[in-house]
Amino acid sequence: DTEVTQTPKHLVMGMTNKKSLKCEQHMGHRAMYWYKQKAKKPPELMFVYSYEKLSINESVPSRFSPECPNSSLLNLHLHALQPEDSALYLCASSQEEAGTQATQYFGPGTRLLVL
Amino acid sequence: GNSVTQMEGPVTLSEEAFLTINCTYTATGYPSLFWYVQYPGEGLQLLLKATKADDKGSNKGFEATYRKETTSFHLEKGSVQVSDSAVYFCAMDTGRRALTFGSGTRLQVQP
Secondary structure (H helix, E strand, O other): OOOEEEEOOEEEEOOOOEEEEEEEEOOOOOEEEEEEEOOOOOOEEEEEEEOOEEEEEOOOOOOEEEEEEEOOEEEEEEEOOOHHHOEEEEEEEEOOOOOOOOOOEEOOOEEEEEO | OOEEEEOOOOEEEEOOOOEEEOEEEEOOOOOEEEEEEEOOOOOEEEEEEEOOOOOEEEEOOEEEEOEOOOOEOOEEEOOOOHHHOEEEEEEEEOOOOOOEEOOOEEEEEEO
16 A cells, blocks of 8 residues: 545635645655645655654745654644645655665645635 | 756657657766656656666556666656556655656647
C-alpha cells in the first residue's frame, strides 16, 4: 500500500480565515513533506519533517504553519492567506533512510482558493 | 547547482505512436531519478525510478534508463493510449530529501 491521503480535497477561504490541511499515511514512513504547486508549474517544496521534527523550511511565510502530531499525520495550518497563495497543496511521504535517497509518494492534493 | 531540464511541451501524438520525453540533469554526486505523472486535477503518481547508473525503471509500458555518461533519463513508451494524456515530471533526489523537478511536459494523445 503506497497511499497518502489528504483532506479536504477542495478549500475556499477568505483572507481573514483560519483553516487546516490534513495529510495521513500508514506506510510507516518517517519523513513527510508539504509542496505547493501553482498551475502549469512543478511542485515547490515548502517543509520537510523527519522523525516528527521539522528539518527543512524553504523560507515559507509564517502564515503557513506546519505541524506533525505523530509519525502518520501532517497538518498545515493556514492563517491570513493572500489570493496568490491559491494553489494545489501536495503532501508526500518517504521511508527515512539515512544516507540514501528514498522514494516520495504523493497524496492527491488539496486545491485551495483564497478570496 | 542541481537542476533538471525537460523538453518543452505540449507533445501531441496519435494513439499507438512512440513516445519519447527527454530529461537531462545536472548534479553533484549520484542522484536517484524519477518520473512522476499527474493526471488532470490530481496529485503526482510515481511512474518509475532508477537509483544508479544503467538501471532501467519500467512500469505500465513506460521505460527510462539512467545514463550517467549523458546525464539523461529519457522516458519512452512504445505505443501510447489516450489514457496516457497527462503531465509528466522528471525529478531527482540528491540525498537532501528535497526533490528537484523539471518543468513538466504535457502529453496529449489523440484517438
